[in-house]
Every structure is written in structure tokens, then in C-alpha cells.
Amino acid sequence: MGLFAPWFLAGLVGLGLPVYLHLLKRQTMKPKPVSSLMFFESRTQSSTRHRRLRYLLLMALRLLVLLLLILAFANPFVNRDSAALASNRLVLLVIDNSFSMRAGTRLSDAKDQAMSVLAAKGAARAQVASFGSQLRLMTQPVEDQAALRAAVQAIQPGDEHGNFGELSRAVRGIAESVHMPIEFHVFSDMQRGDLAATFTDMALPDNVKLVTHAVVTKAQPNWTVESVDAPGQVWGKDAKPVHVQAVIAGYGTPAAQRTVSLVVNDKVTATKTVAVPANGRVSVDFPSLEVPYGFSRCEVKIDSADGFAADDLRRFAIERSDPQKVLLVHNYGDNRSPLYIGAALGAAAQSAFIVESISVNEAADRKPSNYAFIILSDLNALPQLLENSLTGYVKAGGSLLITAGTTTGGRTQIPIFGAHVIETRDYTRSPERFMGVGEFDSSYPAVAKADGWPGVKFFYALNVDPGTGADAARVIVRLSDQTPLLLDKRIGEGRVVLLTSGLDNLTNDFPLHPAFVPFIEQTARYLAGSERQGGARTVDAFLELRNAREQGQGVEVTDPEGKRPLTLSEAASAQSFQLTEAGYYQLRLANGRQNEVGVNPDPKESNLDVIPEDVLSLWQGKGGSSSEAAAGPVAPHTTPESFWWWVMLLVLCAAVAESVLASRYLGTQREE
Amino acid sequence: MLQRYLDPTILAGISGLDLVAKTVVDGFVAGLHRSPDFGFSQEFAEYRAYTPGDDLRAVDWNVYARTERIYLKRFRGETNSMLTILLDASNSMQFGSHKVNKMDYARYLAASLFYLAIHGQRDAAGLLTFDDEIRNFIRPSTRQGQLPRLLAGLEQAEPRARTDFAKPMRYFPEFLKRRGMVLIVSDFWESPEKLIQEIEPLRFHGNEVVLFHILDPEDVRPKMNGPAILVDMETNAELEVTPDYAKTEYREKVQAHLTQLRDRALGAGLGYCLLMTDRPLDDALREYLTLRGGRQ
Numbered sequence: 001m002g003l004f005a006p007w008f009l010a011g012l013v014g015l016g017l018p019v020y021l022h023l024l025k026r027q028t029m030k031p032k033p034v035s036s037l038m039f040f041e042s043r044t045q046s047s048t049r050h051r052r053l054r055y056l057l058l059m060a061l062r063l064l065v066l067l068l069l070i071l072a073f074a075n076p077f078v079n080r081d082s083a084a085l086a087s088n089r090l091v092l093l094v095i096d097n098s099f100s101m102r103a104g105t106r107l108s109d110a111k112d113q114a115m116s117v118l119a120a121k122g123a124a125r126a127q128v129a130s131f132g133s134q135l136r137l138m139t140q141p142v143e144d145q146a147a148l149r150a151a152v153q154a155i156q157p158g159d160e161h162g163n164f165g166e167l168s169r170a171v172r173g174i175a176e177s178v179h180m181p182i183e184f185h186v187f188s189d190m191q192r193g194d195l196a197a198t199f200t201d202m203a204l205p206d207n208v209k210l211v212t213h214a215v216v217t218k219a220q221p222n223w224t225v226e227s228v229d230a231p232g233q234v235w236g237k238d239a240k241p242v243h244v245q246a247v248i249a250g251y252g253t254p255a256a257q258r259t260v261s262l263v264v265n266d267k268v269t270a271t272k273t274v275a276v277p278a279n280g281r282v283s284v285d286f287p288s289l290e291v292p293y294g295f296s297r298c299e300v301k302i303d304s305a306d307g308f309a310a311d312d313l314r315r316f317a318i319e320r321s322d323p324q325k326v327l328l329v330h331n332y333g334d335n336r337s338p339l340y341i342g343a344a345l346g347a348a349a350q351s352a353f354i355v356e357s358i359s360v361n362e363a364a365d366r367k368p369s370n371y372a373f374i375i376l377s378d379l380n381a382l383p384q385l386l387e388n389s390l391t392g393y394v395k396a397g398g399s400l401l402i403t404a405g406t407t408t409g410g411r412t413q414i415p416i417f418g419a420h421v422i423e424t425r426d427y428t429r430s431p432e433r434f435m436g437v438g439e440f441d442s443s444y445p446a447v448a449k450a451d452g453w454p455g456v457k458f459f460y461a462l463n464v465d466p467g468t469g470a471d472a473a474r475v476i477v478r479l480s481d482q483t484p485l486l487l488d489k490r491i492g493e494g495r496v497v498l499l500t501s502g503l504d505n506l507t508n509d510f511p512l513h514p515a516f517v518p519f520i521e522q523t524a525r526y527l528a529g530s531e532r533q534g535g536a537r538t539v540d541a542f543l544e545l546r547n548a549r550e551q552g553q554g555v556e557v558t559d560p561e562g563k564r565p566l567t568l569s570e571a572a573s574a575q576s577f578q579l580t581e582a583g584y585y586q587l588r589l590a591n592g593r594q595n596e597v598g599v600n601p602d603p604k605e606s607n608l609d610v611i612p613e614d615v616l617s618l619w620q621g622k623g624g625s626s627s628e629a630a631a632g633p634v635a636p637h638t639t640p641e642s643f644w645w646w647v648m649l650l651v652l653c654a655a656v657a658e659s660v661l662a663s664r665y666l667g668t669q670r671e672e
Numbered sequence: 673m674l675q676r677y678l679d680p681t682i683l684a685g686i687s688g689l690d691l692v693a694k695t696v697v698d699g700f701v702a703g704l705h706r707s708p709d710f711g712f713s714q715e716f717a718e719y720r721a722y723t724p725g726d727d728l729r730a731v732d733w734n735v736y737a738r739t740e741r742i743y744l745k746r747f748r749g750e751t752n753s754m755l756t757i758l759l760d761a762s763n764s765m766q767f768g769s770h771k772v773n774k775m776d777y778a779r780y781l782a783a784s785l786f787y788l789a790i791h792g793q794r795d796a797a798g799l800l801t802f803d804d805e806i807r808n809f810i811r812p813s814t815r816q817g818q819l820p821r822l823l824a825g826l827e828q829a830e831p832r833a834r835t836d837f838a839k840p841m842r843y844f845p846e847f848l849k850r851r852g853m854v855l856i857v858s859d860f861w862e863s864p865e866k867l868i869q870e871i872e873p874l875r876f877h878g879n880e881v882v883l884f885h886i887l888d889p890e891d892v893r894p895k896m897n898g899p900a901i902l903v904d905m906e907t908n909a910e911l912e913v914t915p916d917y918a919k920t921e922y923r924e925k926v927q928a929h930l931t932q933l934r935d936r937a938l939g940a941g942l943g944y945c946l947l948m949t950d951r952p953l954d955d956a957l958r959e960y961l962t963l964r965g966g967r968q
Contacts, residue, residue, distance in 0.1 A: 030900070030901075031900075031901045031902070031903045031910060032896075032900045032901065032902050032903065033767065033902075033903045033904075033905050034767065034890075034891075034894065034902045034903065034904065034905065035764040035767040035774075035859055035861060035888065035891050035904075035905060035906075036764055036859075036861035036904055036905075036906065037902060037904040037907070037909055037911050038861050038929075039922050039925040039926055039929065040902055040911050040913050040917070040918070040922060041911075041913070041917060041921070041922075042911050042912055042913065
């Protein structure tokens, strides 16, 4: 027992007031004149005794009221053994519904065990939750057995990767909020892969008692398609056949022959038999996958004949579409730029783009909107008509790549991009004869994949002013002398990338370096808006729905069951979407492009190895004993429980008694 | 409407006993009907047909001469009486639990009666104030200026000493030359037996004697907030008394005293009128007029 606010005990000095009024302050009787004492008689003795008795009782009541009031303000509490009270203990039943629980009858076994625990706990306060990659509460803490049983039955198998670290983190949050002991029951297959990276991530607070219920006690052999490597897109009808490579893995399995099938749009197109080594992997190649135009749903399947059939396939989607056209505008007589750019796009982007090279004089009658993006290669004079046309094209959402070589150096301003040319820098006249890349923004895809263009020598560059404020261009790469080399700028709805040097192998040797191809490829994908497309994802991964310039435009996601998981507001604003189910997701992105991805469970879920008993005991905080024997009483835990309102109730009673007594005492002087 | 001016607490706000008396009497008279008694006076009342046995002096011969019918002309009764008020001016009359103490109330009462007697009834009026001695005596008279003298006498009657009816009653008859009405205004804190014994002789002289018993409400129902020491205003004797006693036994004793006093007074042929100082004065005036009417 104690006090939450002991400083209120200072009010005890107030107890002196009734003592003073009743005992120390003498009652003085003021003589009262009357007409005559003819009929009065003295009654001194009895009245004094009677008065004093009542005064003492009244004083005691007043002291009691004050004392209780002070006590109530001091907020007394008692330490109660909260574990002994069923109402002060929360039984948290968490059922693992990660992908591995689809194996055999694991989930139904877990539910049965949870039902048994519920029946054993009787009227205890309980809460049901499921967990995969994160904890999902199915009920509030209730004592309604029917609701709890219904919640257990409502748990469906999932495709997520179980994570005991995330589960422990969520339970720690619950323990902080409920302020009572938690009897934490976990019904799971105790997959080793579900363990957190470090054991501290799985630590539980003192008031949480973990009881594990393993539905399996030993590892089960399992074959699975661990991964599939296939392109997400195929361009044109004359594209080379798609090469698909799959990895078949066995966990705890003996050496065996497995039949691997490649299924395209529910049709088996190829079958191979491979020998999977004991507890090992083998890769399978399907060199010539032919897919029709549009999206094709592809799978690699095995006949595993194990107890976990759900992981015997791996999905991926391939889109076949016509390559996109790119317009390269160059100076008359410039044959080097088309050569290098065309070669790089052809080599890297899997024929996704067809480069159409024209001189600046021919460009006036071209319609920019017919092209995925346009490259202006070191132009000096840009016809006004073409400049206006390109400016409108960019503002409407088009993209430009501008390279500025020696020819552009004669201008004072970069056309369309709008940056002022401060000076031209001819590094051949410097002692080093060239300038290397100084710093770069590694988050920019065109640069990141090329690892900062090491060894590239720049002999000539324009020093341009990137500008300030909202219209400022983003400098992606700077030369060692801080000259901006690669700039990105948003103009209207479109974007323009400016390279302040040429791509003609004259102002630099960039086209001769390996970094050139990924730069051209990534820049092309970036400008064409197709950099996000891909064929396969993993459950729990996030799919980017829009970039910064696509705010306010709606996206549409259709999950494997044909439902639209995004609300209207989420569809208008969500930056990304978490994939929670295995299957094929269809997307209509903010830029209007369609996409389809095959989503597969995390391959780690296929490893059905279980957590060793000693590790589980360590997690439960009791080394050595078995998990089933752990369902003992929770360690004694006291909780301070305030009872100030009981004291206030006593104050009320004492105040009423005081009032009654005082009114009775004073009431003798009142006339009827 | 004027009745409300008979409230003692309102009268206490009026300065000057003459104005108080005028207010009381005018207010009282305005609420009364005419006296049903007829008599000899100059105020005409009615004509009535003659019936054998009627006093021929009342026949209006002028009417007979004109109509040859005999009618009696009747006038409102008018008698001359003498009013003497014996006012107890002892210390106990100072007691008051509200705005008007017993002495004030007695003054208002006496002033009103004087006003009514002199202006309304043309009676001679006199005043005798006493405590244990006769302190002032204004002989009953109808002379001009009698009312102011009486009112001045009332103003000068400051309570002091204690009540002793024996001496005033013994000497009072010597002051009276003719019979009349004697009104004794007092709180009568005396044994009824002894009191009647001392007052009764006045009646033997042919006077109509009325006791106006003035009491404060707290004289009958004392209020006490606890055991208190009570001081007798006349003797200065002290006594500690409990509220319980004051609430029960005392009330019974006072009630018995009042009953006994009233019974003994009526038994001795004296009039008795109990007046509480929180009640209007009209009871007293009505008592006086009733008494006055009975004397014609």
C-alpha cells in the first residue's frame, strides 16, 4: 500500500481546525435578556453533558471527513497480485498463418490447439491474432468465448513470410498499452526461417509469459522452385526467344529426380527432368520461351510429391510489346552520335527501343508525341518551330535528352532546358588534358547502375547555371571542378535530362566505356517511363505505384482474387502497395501503363526446418524445459491499484453523517 | 388598503405618534361599517314610521306638518365617555425580538386609542404611566390640546424599574373624578391571582376595565441557539436555560399563565385582550370600540 501523491498529506495540518473549534475554543454564552424569568428554570448540568457528548461525536466526524479527504487527494493504492486475478491477465493467442503453415494440416492443427487453450482458460480475458509478416489482431481483449472461437476459425492461410521478430515487437507494444500480465500463446510450425536476425529483436517484456505450441516438432523434406530468372518484357515480334532459368532446391531432401515444367498461360510449354542433389539445388534452363503479345502468366512447376504442394511453383509475368521509337536529332554530318547511342540501346535494352536518327533540318515535320523520348545531340541552331513543338511536347509530359557538345557551346542558353551557358570548359588545355567525374547522386538510376562512371575522361563540357528556386535543375553528376555534367529538370509534366558534354566520342571517351551502355539504357527507361516494369515479385514486397511527378493521378490494383484492395483515396495518393498474396497482380499505373506481376511467397518459407528446442526455451526465458510444460502460472506480478474513489465514498458517507448530526444538534433551536 | 398601515413594523417607520395614531385610526375606520346603534346626536341617520310606544320626542313634526304622517327622525348614537390608559413603563416592556418592542407597540396602541377617542368619539382621554410607582398622570379631558399632551406623555414614558401594580392601583382611584373606561396596557409578568386582586378594585368604582396584554412573540416562544444565560430585564437575575426546556416546559407554563390570566380577568368582570407585537393593532381598536359601544 502506498500513496501516489503523498505531498497532499501536508493537508493533515488542517485537522487542527476542528480540534480548535471544538476543544480549544471555549464556548462562550452571551447573556440574553428576557422580559421575565418568571417561568424559566435552570437546566445547566444536563445540557452541558449532552452538548459535550454531541460535540465530541461531531468533532470526530469532522476529523474523519477531513482525514479521508486528504487521503483521497493523496491517491492511495494497494499492490495487488494481478496475476492472481483472471480479469487482470490477458491471454493472447497468436496463430501463425504464414505461407509455411499451408503445408499439410499445420494451420488446422494450430487452430485446434488454440481452441483447446481457449477451453482450458475458461472465462479469462483473451485476444486472438494471426501473424505472418506482421501481427493482425482478430479481436479486442474480450471474455466472450464464442467471439474468440469464431476469430480463431476465421483465420485463413496466408502467403506471407513469418517473422518472430516483428511478432515480438508487436507484443511488446501490446504489453506497454494493456498494463497487465500477458499470457502469450504462439501456435506455429516454429520455422527456423521465421527467427529474427538477432535474438534481442525477439525479447519480450517481463510481464509477458510466452507459451509456444509447435504444430510440428521436426523438419520435413521439401522441394521447391526457389527462383526464376526471366525478363519482364519482350519487345517486338522478331525478338530473340526468352531464356528462362529456374533453380530447384531441396530442403532436407534426399537426392531425387524432379520433373520441372514451364507453363505459359496454363499451358505446359516445356518439361525437363533434373536430378536434385540431396539437400541441394539445381538450375534448369528453358532457352526458348515464346510468349504472345500482351501479358503472359508463366509458371515454373515441379512435381515435388512432398507435403507442401503450395510452394511447388513460381510465377512470373512476361509482356511482349512493340519496341518504342526514339527520335535522335543531330547536326547534319554528325554520324557518331547515332552510332554510339543506337548501339548502346540495341545492346542493353533488349531491343526495347528503335532509334530513328534524323538531322535537325528534317525534324521540323516530325510529331514528337509519336516517340517515347527525343534526343537532341549537340545542336547549335534549333528551328523555332521545332523548339516550340518540343517545348509543348515536354510540358505535356514528354521527355528529352539533350547533349551539349562543342556545337552547343556557341549558344548562350540551352534550348528548352533553359539553363544559361556560363562558359565552355576545354580541359585539353589543362595540365591533365581531361576532367573526371567528381561527385554523383547514386540514387539516380542512370548513374547508380554505372557506378559513377569511373575512368571516363571528359575533354570538353559546358558550365551551365542549374538555376535556383523551384525551377532549378537537379544536378546528378559534377565533374571534379564542380562543373555540372548531368542535370535533370522537370518542365511542365515532362522531364529533360541535360548532359553538358557530347555523346560523339569527341568531347569525351564516355561511349567507349562500359558505363555508357547502362547509362543509355537506364536513361532511356527513365525517360520512357518504363523503368518500373518487371515480371516477378515476392509477397510482402512493396510495389511502387507512382513517382513524385505523378501525384494526384489514380492507379488501379487488382489482386489475385480479382478484388481492388486500394480505396479511392489510396488509389489517388498511395506511393506504394504491399503485395500480401501470392498470384498475379494487375496494375494500371499513374502514367497510364498496364503492368502485371507474378507474386510468389518468400523462398525462405519453403525451408521447413524447425527451431531447436533450446532456442525456443531461450526465447521463453527459461532454459532447458519443454515448451508444453511451460503453461504454468505467470510469475507473481503486483500492480498498484488506486482506491481513491472508495475513500471518496467514505468521505461522502462521513459528510452525510456529519450533516445529519449537525442538523439534529442545531435543529433543536429551530421552531416548527 | 389602509389596513396594512396597522402593521406595527410599518408604523415603526413613521415618526411622530400623532401621525402613527392618525394612520392607524384612519386605516381602521375606513375598514369598518357604521355603528348600528342610534342615539342623540346631530348626525342624521334615518326616518322611521311611528309605532305606539315610541318616544314622541323623536317625532319629526315638520314632516308631520307636511305629510300628516308621523315619522321618527333618528340620529346616530352619541355618548361622552372618559378613557384612561394605564401604561406599564417597566423595563420588561423594552423587550422586543423584532423591530417593534413592547413599549413601542404600547405607545402606538395608546396613541391610536387616544386619537380614536378624542377625534372620533369626542371622549375625554387621560394617561397614567407607571412602573413600581406612578410616574406620570395626564388627567382625562376634552380640552383643546389634550391629544398632543397625551402623545407627549407617551413619548416621555421611557421604560425603567420593575412592575408593581399594587401602588398604582392603590392610588389611581384618587385621580379619577368620574367613571369611565380604564385600559391597562402591560405585559403582566405577575401572578394572575395577585394581579386580578390588585386591579379588580378599579371595577368597583364603576369603571370598565380592560387588560391589554402586550407580549412579544419570543415571550411565548423563545428562540435559543443553545444553552444560554438569560437575564431578567427588570431584576437583572441570571439563569442558564437549555433550549429543550424553553421549547417544551416553558411554553406550557406561559400558556397556562395566559389562560389563567384571561379566565380570572373575565371572571372578575374585566376585559382581556392579548396583543402580540407582531400583529396589527386593529384587534385592540376593535376591542375598544366594542367596549365603547356597550357603554351607551
